[in-house]
Amino acid sequence: MSGREGRTWAAYGRVTLVAVCVAAAPLNVTSVEDGRHQVPVTVAAVLCGAALVVPRWRWPAAPLLVTVATAWWGWPLLPLLGIALFDLAVVLRARLAVGCALAALGANLLSYPDTQLWTAQTYASALLVPLLAVIVGLWLGNRRRLMEALASDVEHLRVEAELREEAARAAERSRISTEMHDVLAHRLSLIALHTGVLATRSDTLPAPVVERLGLLRTASVEALADLRDVLGALRDPDVTPSGSALTPAVRDVRELVDEARAAGQRIELTTDGSPGQAPTTHRLAVYRIVQEALTNARKHAEGVEVTVRVDYRPPATLVEVTNPSGTPRADTVGSGYGLIGLRERVTALGGEVTAGPAGAGAWRLAARIQHPTGNAENGART
Structure with a gap:
């Protein structure tokens, strides 16, 4: 059920409850003095019910009208007073709700003896109904505000996640x-x-x-x-170029693996075909995929052996990096958006990326990028 549907059903339930209380008021007073006060009690109940149902009258007309009517006519209108007190407590007007209850109960001492709240049969209800109305109203109001705050936080997190993904x-x-x-x-x-x-x-x-x-x-x-x-x-203006003009424009995966091995990472590399068989954009993508996979392996499975397989041969460039489960590093802090950037790159080349568990706690990152048909770049590759 959506939030709008829930509010609609709550409104229907409120109208039904008010209607029942309004209908019960004249019925309850029929046994008092041969129904002498049935008409004025009915009029008072209808006016109070209308004030409680019409949104623009709920404040301040409804609490004032229901308090005065209950003070004058007593227990036949007590349920309507409970609804008015509940409404005040829900919107955190607890002091006002208590004031209305005390005013109605105190002034009722001067009303008709037959409908007074302070009788042996009704005084318990006179105390219990307002008390329960205020307590339940405060609880429901706090719960509603908590749910709204949580919904707002979830929405902020969703928007923040979307912005981070777009930034990646x-x-x-x-x-x-x-x-x-x-x-x-x-x-x-x-x-x-x-x-x-x-x-x-x-x-x-x-x-x-x-x-x-x-x-x-x-x-x-x-x-x-x-x-x-x-x-x-x-180019990032904060990054100072390092290296000379002789640095190759496209780095090979072997260099990346050699650097990682020198840093102590265990890697098994298998290469099928030569880099020159794949377009330059594919080779750049392969380098980035292997770089991201090795970085994640160092973060989340330190010390395990990583298996890297690259196939440059037509009809598609394939890359697959797998590693078994291991112990994550304690100082690991990751953005979690590296895979989003890889998918953006590979998708732009018409390929696809898969990342996820590979059985027995292992992790697998793989990509397949189709070679362009009739590629004219073959003769110009370096």
Whole structure:
């Protein structure tokens, strides 16, 4: 049942309860003095019931009207007083509810003796009904506010989680753009370098070839400048580039595994095919997947052996990293959004990522990225 449906049923129940109390008031007074006061009690009960049901009259008209009517007519209207006190207690007007109860009970001492609350038959109800109404109202009001606070906290956490996921996706897209900037800048620089070298030997080449080489070198230099202008802004300004221009644009998984082994991590690496058989974007994705998997293994299963398998051969690039269960590090603090970034990267390449238990407490992270059909990049891979 949704919150709106629950509130609707609560409203129906309230109207029904008020209607029952209004109908019971004239019936209860029929036995008093041959029903002499049935008409005024009925009118008073209907007015009190309307004030309790109509939302705009619930405050302050309903408490005032019900208190005065109960003080005058006594026990026939006591149930309606209980509803009014309950309403006040629910909205944390407990002092006002107690004041209304004391006013009604005190003033009733001067009302008609036959309908007074302070008789041997009714004084217990005169004390019990207001007391229960205030206690139950306070409990329900506090519970309602607690549920609203919890619902608000859950909504805030949901929005925060969505923002963090979006930030992780944006960070991964920025990382992809930065990596492609490095790759393309590296290759365009090679083109400009080689065409420049060839242009210096113009005396041994035909004139049309020299002219074409000049155009090619100019175009590559301009493309490199445009690339730096468009994608260079994606770099983190707080990060200082390390390494020299000779650093490879695309790092190999073997280097990553060697670094992890040097840090004490046990890794078994199996590679099928050569990196040159896969597109550059696939190789970048494989590097990131293995990097994330090794990091998670160090955090959550320290000391276990990690198995890494990479297959660059067509028709799809495959990567799979598995590790058995182990002891998590005590100082582990993770964002939990690394897999979201990986899915963003692999999905953008038309692939899919699976992560989860692999039986016997092991954990498996795998990805499959289909090679493009008729890939023209095969001849330009490094």
